[in-house]
Amino acid sequence: MSDLALNFFNPTIIGKVWPFLLQGFYMTLLLSAIVVPLGLAGGLLVAMLHSLGMRWLNWLLMAYVDVFRALPPLVLLIFIYFGAPFLDLDLPKLLAVAVAFLLNTSSYYGEVFRAGIESIPAGQAAAARSTGLSRWQTMRWVILPQATRNVLPDLISNTLEVIKLTTLASVVALPELLNNARQAQSLTYNATPIVLAALVYLALLWPIVRLLSRLEHRSLARRN
Amino acid sequence: MSAWDRFVFSFFNGEVARQYLPAILDGMLLTVGLAILIVIAGVAVGLLLAVLRSSGFGLLNLLIVVFADVMRALPPLVLIILLYFALPLAGVSMSAFAATWLSLTLVLAAFAEEIFWAGILAVPKGQWEAARSTGLSRLQTLGHVVLPQAVRLTVPPLTNRIIATTKGTALGSVVALSEILNQASSSASLAGNATPLTLGAAAYLALFLPVVILGRWVETRFAWKR
Numbered sequence: 066m067s068d069l070a071l072n073f074f075n076p077t078i079i080g081k082v083w084p085f086l087l088q089g090f091y092m093t094l095l096l097s098a099i100v101v102p103l104g105l106a107g108g109l110l111v112a113m114l115h116s117l118g119m120r121w122l123n124w125l126l127m128a129y130v131d132v133f134r135a136l137p138p139l140v141l142l143i144f145i146y147f148g149a150p151f152l153d154l155d156l157p158k159l160l161a162v163a164v165a166f167l168l169n170t171s172s173y174y175g176e177v178f179r180a181g182i183e184s185i186p187a188g189q190a191a192a193a194r195s196t197g198l199s200r201w202q203t204m205r206w207v208i209l210p211q212a213t214r215n216v217l218p219d220l221i222s223n224t225l226e227v228i229k230l231t232t233l234a235s236v237v238a239l240p241e242l243l244n245n246a247r248q249a250q251s252l253t254y255n256a257t258p259i260v261l262a263a264l265v266y267l268a269l270l271w272p273i274v275r276l277l278s279r280l281e282h283r284s285l286a287r288r289n
Numbered sequence: 290m291s292a293w294d295r296f297v298f299s300f301f302n303g304e305v306a307r308q309y310l311p312a313i314l315d316g317m318l319l320t321v322g323l324a325i326l327i328v329i330a331g332v333a334v335g336l337l338l339a340v341l342r343s344s345g346f347g348l349l350n351l352l353i354v355v356f357a358d359v360m361r362a363l364p365p366l367v368l369i370i371l372l373y374f375a376l377p378l379a380g381v382s383m384s385a386f387a388a389t390w391l392s393l394t395l396v397l398a399a400f401a402e403e404i405f406w407a408g409i410l411a412v413p414k415g416q417w418e419a420a421r422s423t424g425l426s427r428l429q430t431l432g433h434v435v436l437p438q439a440v441r442l443t444v445p446p447l448t449n450r451i452i453a454t455t456k457g458t459a460l461g462s463v464v465a466l467s468e469i470l471n472q473a474s475s476s477a478s479l480a481g482n483a484t485p486l487t488l489g490a491a492a493y494l495a496l497f498l499p500v501v502i503l504g505r506w507v508e509t510r511f512a513w514k515r
Contacts, residue, residue, distance in 0.1 A: 072378040131505070134452075135497035136490060137459035140470055144486050147474065151299035151483045226453070229364035236463060243367060247374075256375035263367050270362040278358075281407055 071255075078257040082249040086258060089245030090265055096159075096231045096241055100166040101224055107167050108174020113204060115175075116182050126175070133172040139233050141165040146237045158239045170227050177219045181212030218280040225273045229266075242266070298482075305484040309476040313488045316472035317496065323390060323468065324455035330394045331454065332447070335401020340431060342402070343409050353402065360399030366460050368392040373464040389461035397454040404446050408439030444511045448504045456497060469493060 115126050133141070142165040149156040156164075185208050193203040213220070235244035246262035290298065342353050360368075373388040383391070412435045420430040462471035473489025 069379055073375070131498060131501050132494065135456075135501045136493050137456040137470070137497075139459045139462070140490055140493055143470060143474055144490055147477065148300065148483045148486055152296060225361075232364040232366040235366070243364070243370070247370065250374065256371075256378045259367075259371055259375045263363060263371060266364060266367055267359065267362050271358060274358050274362045278403070281403075282410070 073256050073260050075255055075257045078253050078255050079261060082246075082253065082258045082261070085245050085249055086242060086261060086265070089240055089242035089262075092239070092241040092245075093228075093231055093243075093269075096162065096234060096239070097228045099159075099163060100170065100231065101227055103163060103167050104170025104174050104227060105220075107171025108176075108178050111171055111175030112178030112182055115179050116204070116208075130172040130175055133168045134176075136169070138165060138169040138230055139236060141168055142233055142237065158234070158237050161237060162234045162239055166227070166230065169230075170223075173223050173226075174220070177216050177223055178212065180219070181216035182208055184215045185211050218277060221273065221280070222277055225270060225277065228270065228273075232266075300483050300487050302482055302484040305480050305482045306488055309480060309485045310488065312472045312476050313469060313485065313492050316467060316469035316489070317492050319386075319466070320458050320468045320492075321496065323386065323458050323461070323466075326390055327393045327397060327455060327458070328451055330390075331397025332401050332451070334394065334398035336405050338398065338402040339405035339409060340436075342406055343431060343435075344427070357399040357402050360395050361403070363396075365392055365396050365454075365457050366463065368396065369460055369464060385461060385464040385466035388464055389458065389466050393454050393457050393460075396457070397450065400450045400454070401447060404443045404450065405439065408441075408443040409435055411442055412438050441511060445504075445508045448507045452497065452500055452504055455500075456493075459493075 111126055111130065115123055142162060145165050146156060146158070146161040149161065189207055189211075190203050193207040194200070198206065231241055232243040234241050235247060238244060242262050242265060246258040249258035250256065338353050338357070342350050369388055369392045372383060372392055373385060376382065409431075416434055416438075417430060420434040421427070425433065458468055459470045461468050462474065465471060469489050469492050473485045473492075476485035476488075477483055
């Protein structure tokens with residue numbers, strides 16, 4: 066077998082490191098299953114607060130969203146994880162990652178949901194309220210279902226980004242897929258684990274990318 | 290020391306800040322330079338790929354789509370680590386700067402290609418036909434009729450993608466590129482104090498907050514008229 070194959074796709078090493086990488090993959094799935102719903106909930110909250118239309122509150126929300134869209138998520142994570150011990154806080158890794166992600170992803174999801182809510186004509190809320198629905202019921206049963214549909218491609222695209230971001234957790238040695246692949250790489254002096262991890266990420270995320278391209282082209286076709 | 294004093298001492302320490310400010314400023318310079326190079330190369334390659342795709346060669350189109358898909362699906366950190374730690378085993382080594390630049394350029398090029406392509410598709414077919422019927426060549430039609438309209442549509446999504454990708458320069462710290470984050474965290478461990486981390490965060494805000502606000506403005510300014 067050629068050197069290249071031995072260094073990048075070595076069957077013996079694949080056999081050896083596969084269980085370890087699989088553990089990492091499960092952690093990546095678990096992490097995604099934690100941070101995506103958290104971010105969605107946070108973003109929904111930001112957008113719903115925004116829709117109340119209170120001036121000072123909207124300024125605050127905009128500042129929050131812009132600050133956390135300006136800070137790279139890795140900077141947030143490092144700041145929280147390595148800053149906390151200076152306050153005698155011993156943050157578990159998973160918690161540090163969850164907090165850093167929540168600040169970042171709620172800002173992005175918040176902007177998406179806000180655009181969605183603003184895409185619904187004001188007359189719909191007025192009509193719903195006139196039938197006797199409360200503000201909350203109007204939001205829950207009339208505005209949000211349509212708003213979510215309108216921004217579905219953006220929600221999916223954002224979720225793709227969030228799942229890709231879970232690789233940052235490797236920087237604080239949370240044992241997700243990339244972390245385990247790098248560890249395996251340094252133990253075996255071989256690139257196979259990293260290549261394998263890249264293939265797993267591709268297998269997981271490529272379908273989402275395809276789906277997005279489809280949705281995008283469909284909405285363009287409708288426009289023409 | 291009270292808890293508050295301790296907090297100020299650890300995160301807003303004037304003495305530590307003065308000492309490590311030059312290191313953070315060096316990092317800022319590198320981050321800005323790297324970001325500019327990524328934007329220039331990424332947008333240029335993206336536009337080139339979209340134009341090639343519009344000329345409709347079957348095999349070439351397939352290659353472009355596969356490239357764009359893979360680069361959009363792979364987490365950028367995985368790409369950087371592949372280029373920096375794995376490629377040397379194939380005899381190709383590159384500096385941390387080159388690995389970070391190349392990875393983020395490829396990612397930006399992939400997204401930019403998709404954005405430009407969507408913009409080109411959004412220009413109604415009738416315009417192509419009308420322009421061609423006046424005797425313009427394919428390239429002239431693209432350059433004078435289609436692209437000027439397409440590019441306008443692509444400004445908001447492209448701005449957002451550029452912000453997201455240039456923020457990714459922080460990932461360079463993983464391969465010890467001395468950009469802002471790396472300077473900040475190594476200064477923090479040298480000083481035994483978190484103030485350099487605060488400085489680093491402030492540096493990112495100083496660089497990116499104006500861009501994010503500009504992006505907000507661009508979004509309303511170039512919005513689709515429905």
